[in-house]
Amino acid sequence: MFKKMKTIVIGKAIKSAESESEKFSVIWGLPVLSSDAISSVSYACEEILMVLVPVLGIASYKPLMGIAAAIVGLLLILVFSYRQTIECYPHGGGSYSVASDNLGKVPGLVAAASLSIDYVLTVAVSTCSGTAAITSAFPQTIPFRVEITLFLILLLTLGNLRGIRESSILFGIPTYLFIFSIIAMIATGLIKVFVFGQVPQPTTALPPQAQDVTILLLLKAFSSGCTALTGVEAVSNGIPNFKAPSQKNAKRVLALLALLVFVIFSGVCYLASMYKVAHAENVTVVSQIASRVFGSGTIMYFTVQATTAMILIMAANTAFADLPLLLSLLAKDGFVARSFGSRGARLSFSNGIMLLFLLSSVLVIVFKAETHLLIPLYAVGVFLSFTLSQTGMLKKWITHRQGNWRHKAVINGFGALMTAVTCVIIAVSKFASGAWIVLICIPSLVAFMLFIRKHYNKVRDNLSIEDSSSDLILENPTENYILLPVQSVNKSFVKALNYAMTLGKKIEVYHVSTNKAETERLKVKFGQLGLDFPLLIEEAPYRNINETLLAHVDKEQARLNKHEMLTVVLPQFVIPKRWHYMLHNQTSLRLKSALVRRRDVAVVTIPYIINE
Structure with missing residues (x-):
């Protein structure tokens, strides 16, 4: 519209090639x-x-x-x-x-x-x-x-x-x-x-x-x-x-x-x-x-x-x-x-x-x-x-x-x-x-x-590569480290999981628990998927889900060797009507904005479209 x-x-719209005629x-x-x-x-x-x-x-x-x-x-x-x-x-x-x-x-x-x-x-x-x-x-x-x-x-x-x-x-x-x-x-x-x-x-x-x-x-x-x-x-x-x-x-x-x-x-x-x-x-x-x-x-x-x-x-x-x-x-x-x-x-x-x-x-x-x-x-x-x-x-x-x-x-x-x-x-x-x-x-x-x-000068200086840039490249590529946060086992999570499996086998599914009953139901559903990947659960007594997750990312990042990367795969559902976004927490968007500030962390967002 x-x-x-x-x-x-x-x-x-006008083609770039037509600029002279304009x-x-x-x-x-x-x-x-x-x-x-x-x-x-x-x-x-x-x-x-x-x-x-x-x-x-x-x-x-x-x-x-x-x-x-x-x-x-x-x-x-x-x-x-x-x-x-x-x-x-x-x-x-x-x-x-x-x-x-x-x-x-x-x-x-x-x-x-x-x-x-x-x-x-x-x-x-x-x-x-x-x-x-x-x-x-x-x-x-x-x-x-x-x-x-x-x-x-x-x-x-x-x-x-x-x-x-x-x-x-x-x-x-x-x-x-x-x-x-x-x-x-x-x-x-x-x-x-x-x-x-x-x-x-x-x-x-x-x-x-x-x-x-x-x-x-x-x-x-x-x-x-x-x-x-x-x-x-x-x-x-x-x-x-x-x-x-x-x-x-x-x-x-x-x-x-x-x-x-x-x-x-x-x-x-x-x-x-x-x-x-x-x-x-x-x-x-x-x-x-x-x-x-x-x-x-x-x-x-x-x-x-x-x-x-x-x-x-x-x-x-x-x-x-x-x-x-x-x-x-x-x-x-x-x-x-x-x-x-x-x-x-x-x-x-x-x-x-x-x-x-x-x-x-x-x-x-x-x-x-x-x-x-x-x-x-x-x-x-x-x-x-x-x-x-x-x-x-x-x-x-x-x-x-x-x-x-x-x-x-x-x-x-x-x-x-x-x-x-x-x-x-x-x-x-x-x-x-x-x-x-x-x-x-x-x-x-x-x-x-x-x-x-x-x-702009600061951005350029940070991004520029010196003449001797060979030390920036990983000499012996290792398997990718993948972190997949999960709040509930659903189709959006499964789509993100399927994508994460294409990146490598070192996948850690991570859940921040704020409600024991919900966490127990999550464990049952996750077990029904029959996966070999571990489900790591961490308690958040103050219900600060994002802070707890980011602290875990920082801990995992500190274990990385030189030039290694941690990939965080975030499930995100997409709603056709924009005003409906007010009805949801938008946890993935807030997490992404925080994660992109970490140097050795890659963030991949997997969208799942909600049909109406």
Whole structure:
């Protein structure tokens, strides 16, 4: 039943040989891996105005365009830098791969932790922003913000579990619709003003300037607007998801991403400046601009709102595409559980997708689907990973000095400097608003990953065989020592006994007695089997059956010679209905979990199926 439902929800399993057909082309890779960066512009302008308007009032719009220009300049630096990352690291991983390769294990893990936190926040922020766009158009849905957001995350999760190709088509179309509608809004707004001479009117009454412009104010506004750059690293992280030639296709997508972010972010900021748009409760800046350009209640207004909501939701798909891939690389290196490196039935890293669903849902519930509460947590990790990536590339060029390394080192060096400065600005300006949470989570996550790696190293050291391994092999194989616990003589015991007899003749049937009458009946039934094997009975006055049996195993184990083994054969009956297990003691399962911890003891479980 479960398998049938799984097939209906996420589709039929895909063969490993079909993996190439599941990868992105440029057309479908662009919307999936750029949706985060493109969607960020829909609230980045609003975040800048939330800082400027309360202080500068009507005078906010001149510095708005200057801040937008600085952010666009930083975008160009990042794009040039990440083109070089794509060229040097075709296997993906982005900041994690670059930092690990050039700066060392810990910087690489810091980058990985920063990216992981960023991806979880991307899902939470994007879906909450999508919900905000929905509630702006339909205010009656405001009380259900959390429920709507969780439902959107669930849809994204199910879509991504269906595989890369299906999710790219499913989530790519809304991204293109947003691009066309928002560019149409920008073009229409500019034409109305510069061609038809319309005089823009402020959407809301703005207060007069209360204070002078200060460097701290501009830096705080700049740090808020830098959310427009989140997601730029996604293309370099997801190179393996592109069809061949993967690097060339990734570079094309990165260039198109930069062009779209430049046009849309600059256009939205310019229209906001013309129409003197300010932050309003429950109404987004894009909603206000669309209502001024197209008119409230028009088809185009609702188109912009609908596509904005969709792109904000689709932005989370960037995280669903990249975090599972990052986790697979970390799993390969032994820093997270191995299960994150396994592909699911649809060739997606389904365990990483499910983890992202759970963590982002928790964030949404904790922060009550409030975008502005989540934004301060958002950009710190992004720019920290930017900085480590650029610094790693700088060191690579200086160390290897291959080709035209000097101008490449200048690009990455300048990128490292600018992103480091931006990271410090964001951390300081947003610290009290919640950035401190991320600054605690990053080192904690790094420590946790190092702990996991330490565990895997211990397991490897215990299992590894030295060059001279001949002393591990038993020179003169002896007959197997077999212990067969018995609680009652029945068909399950007889099946286990028959199997034990195939292993050897040194079989000891062992019974722990807690009731003399039952033990006497057991002795009679065992005698009726006509066996040559001894029945060893040991009293347990405190009814501690398992402890008594384990003590006996330890005693027998101590008698073994070097490399000899004791085999414990455990009868276990299997019940068709799972809930029936609550009606039984499950002694065999508890014994097995204890016995597997003993080095020279082999445990064999013999199932006996109970028919109903």
